[in-house]
Amino acid sequence: MSWFGKLIPSKIRTETRRKKSIPEGLWTKCETCGAVLYRAEVERNLDVCPKCATHMRIGARKRLDSFLDPEPREEIAADLIAVDELKFRDSRKYRDRLAAAKKETGEKDALIVMKGQVKGVPVVVCAFEFSFMGGSMGAVVGEKFVRAVNTCLEHQIPLVCFSASGGARMQEALFSLMQMAKTSAALARMSRQSIPYVSVLTDPTMGGVSASFAMLGDINIAEPGALIGFAGPRVIEQTVRQTLPEGFQRSEFLLEHGAIDMIVDRREMRDRIASVLAIMTGRHAP
Amino acid sequence: MNLNFLEFERPIAELEAKIEELRYVGNDNEINISNEIARLEARSKVLTKTIFSSLTAWQTAQLARHPQRPYTLDYVSRIFTGFEELHGDRTCADDLSIVGGVARLEGKPVMIVGQQKGRDTKERAKRNFGMPRPEGYRKALRLMRMAERFKLPLLTFIDTPGAYPGIDAEERNQSEAIASNLFVMSELRIPIICTVIGEGGSGGALAIGVGDHVQMLQYSTYSVISPEGCASILWKSAEKAPEAAEALGITSAKLKELGLVDHVIEEPLGGSHRDPDTMAERLKTVLVSELDRLSQMDIDKLLEARYARLMRHGHFASARK
Numbered sequence: 001m002s003w004f005g006k007l008i009p010s011k012i013r014t015e016t017r018r019k020k021s022i023p024e025g026l027w028t029k030c031e032t033c034g035a036v037l038y039r040a041e042v043e044r045n046l047d048v049c050p051k052c053a054t055h056m057r058i059g060a061r062k063r064l065d066s067f068l069d070p071e072p073r074e075e076i077a078a079d080l081i082a083v084d085e086l087k088f089r090d091s092r093k094y095r096d097r098l099a100a101a102k103k104e105t106g107e108k109d110a111l112i113v114m115k116g117q118v119k120g121v122p123v124v125v126c127a128f129e130f131s132f133m134g135g136s137m138g139a140v141v142g143e144k145f146v147r148a149v150n151t152c153l154e155h156q157i158p159l160v161c162f163s164a165s166g167g168a169r170m171q172e173a174l175f176s177l178m179q180m181a182k183t184s185a186a187l188a189r190m191s192r193q194s195i196p197y198v199s200v201l202t203d204p205t206m207g208g209v210s211a212s213f214a215m216l217g218d219i220n221i222a223e224p225g226a227l228i229g230f231a232g233p234r235v236i237e238q239t240v241r242q243t244l245p246e247g248f249q250r251s252e253f254l255l256e257h258g259a260i261d262m263i264v265d266r267r268e269m270r271d272r273i274a275s276v277l278a279i280m281t282g283r284h285a286p
Numbered sequence: 287m288n289l290n291f292l293e294f295e296r297p298i299a300e301l302e303a304k305i306e307e308l309r310y311v312g313n314d315n316e317i318n319i320s321n322e323i324a325r326l327e328a329r330s331k332v333l334t335k336t337i338f339s340s341l342t343a344w345q346t347a348q349l350a351r352h353p354q355r356p357y358t359l360d361y362v363s364r365i366f367t368g369f370e371e372l373h374g375d376r377t378c379a380d381d382l383s384i385v386g387g388v389a390r391l392e393g394k395p396v397m398i399v400g401q402q403k404g405r406d407t408k409e410r411a412k413r414n415f416g417m418p419r420p421e422g423y424r425k426a427l428r429l430m431r432m433a434e435r436f437k438l439p440l441l442t443f444i445d446t447p448g449a450y451p452g453i454d455a456e457e458r459n460q461s462e463a464i465a466s467n468l469f470v471m472s473e474l475r476i477p478i479i480c481t482v483i484g485e486g487g488s489g490g491a492l493a494i495g496v497g498d499h500v501q502m503l504q505y506s507t508y509s510v511i512s513p514e515g516c517a518s519i520l521w522k523s524a525e526k527a528p529e530a531a532e533a534l535g536i537t538s539a540k541l542k543e544l545g546l547v548d549h550v551i552e553e554p555l556g557g558s559h560r561d562p563d564t565m566a567e568r569l570k571t572v573l574v575s576e577l578d579r580l581s582q583m584d585i586d587k588l589l590e591a592r593y594a595r596l597m598r599h600g601h602f603a604s605a606r607k
Contacts, residue, residue, distance in 0.1 A: 082603075090521055108605060139600025181472065181492060184468035184472060257459065
């Protein structure tokens with residue numbers, strides 16, 4: 001931090017998180033430890049800082065690519081796009097926000113679903129694209145999740161979901177709230193058929209996503225240091241008018257309070273989940 | 287009667303004050319002014335009709351939060367008999383922002399679960415302003431499961447600004463408490479009727495809001511986020527709440543039009559708080575007839591319909607077209 005930056009009281013200092021993603025650069029900097037890192041090395045390391053093991057946010061495609069076996073892969077419900085039913089407009093039109101998000105991410109919405117295998121174990125995997133409107137859940141995310149569940153039901157194979165979301169998408173108003181009920185109902189059906197569901201909560205998993213399918217895993221896994229909760233820390237701070245304890249709503253806090261089963265390093269995720277799923281589906285060790 | 291008039295009701299309040307004044311004069315005066323009073327009262331009624339016929343979404347939100355609006359227990363005492371309140375989640379605490387228990391509706395056994403706000407300062411604190419903690423949702427869940435076991439239809443009453451955003455609530459996993467209710471309610475093998483009676487605040491409302499018949503009182507609201515919250519995020523200013531309320535479409539009329547609620551029950555002129563007895567009577571009539579209809583359905587068909595209803599929510603398109 002510069003000498004000027006240090007002068008600014010921490011309360012009014014603005015986090016400049018977004019600025020780090022200069023994709024063309026050869027070098028990158030770890031937000032946590034400040035180490036200057038060779039980008040190719042960081043990418044080989046699945047966007048985990050080689051120096052301090054901070055888990056940086058990772059895009060949906062990259063996540064799926066690193067998690068699934070190269071073959072076979074089949075994307076599910078890739079064609080779905082949002083409809084602006086309410087003609088929602090705040091300081092910007094919802095349609096414009098959607099168009100901008102599409103351009104920025106190259107995705108149609110905030111959830112990608114793929115059927116494939118992890119170390120030979122057949123699975124359906126969902127991954128959130130946080131860069132698409134903060135990974136917010138609207139009708140498309142809800143519908144894609146349900147289609148993922150339906151694919152699991154059809155083939156009797158497990159479901160894995162990597163969450164990264166700010167919560168419900170306000171621009172779809174009550175429709176987005178209803179996605180919580182829709183996705184949870186689909187999971188209830190799958191649960192009755194004893195098909196395993198592993199929910200992986202990554203940074204951040206909040207609000208309507210946290211309070212529906214992300215917390216309903218047979219096994220809930222978090223990545224280290226992820227922010228996970230129902231209400232955002234700022235809202236809580238304003239309500240209770242006290243400073244939040246150190247590490248509040250982080251993965252380690254959730255593990256301590258019994259909300260999740262384990263914290264798994266991203267670099268071990270594939271091995272650990274494959275192993276657990278093989279046990280739950282009565283297969284040989286992968 | 288002090289009706290605690292809202293800002294937009296000011297013209298009515300002024301007229302009502304004039305009527306009160308005349309009544310006071312009339313008592314110790316020989317002049318017969320009853321004609322004048324009757325005339326003013328008629329005018330007040332017309333004025334109220336006019337104002338209430340074109341309420342904005344934001345004005346409706348204020349009515350939904352009106353400090354004199356009837357709460358769950360006000361309806362329970364007017365509609366049901368034999369209500370026995372059941373307490374506690376059996377693990378952690380008894381959250382008083384959610385009330386529940388067994389009762390009879392026209393003689394038929396039912397289970398009731400509803401959010402409860404407080405009328406005065408002390409009770410408001412006791413009821414945590416109607417904002418449940420995880421133990422509240424877990425108490426609700428316990429009662430719902432019990433209802434299923436004893437084949438008691440479930441009637442829920444929604445009236446909350448939202449689930450409580452507090453440190454202890456997060457420690458005890460608010461997210462899981464809400465998610466589990468959604469999960470379980472989608473498959474409960476009993477008829478479920480959900481009524482939004484005041485504020486339907488986000489996930490905290492939905493957590494007792496999954497059912498076969500979802501209805502709203504005319505001036506209640508139902509929203510993914512409070513207008514203030516939405517305004518401060520999207521408009522960067524809480525003062526834009528009226529615009530946010532409009533954009534979010536939180537009113538019963540709008541949500542009925544969008545197919546998100548099945549039925550809207552008309553409120554007495556000026557809102558439920560003006561005439562709680564009439565409101566309770568209207569609500570009771572609908573509850574009785576709906577319950578009758580749902581109880582006659584085959585339970586598997588009812589569950590299929592409930593599932594189909596949830597799957598219908600939300601619009602999307604295919605990019606291939």
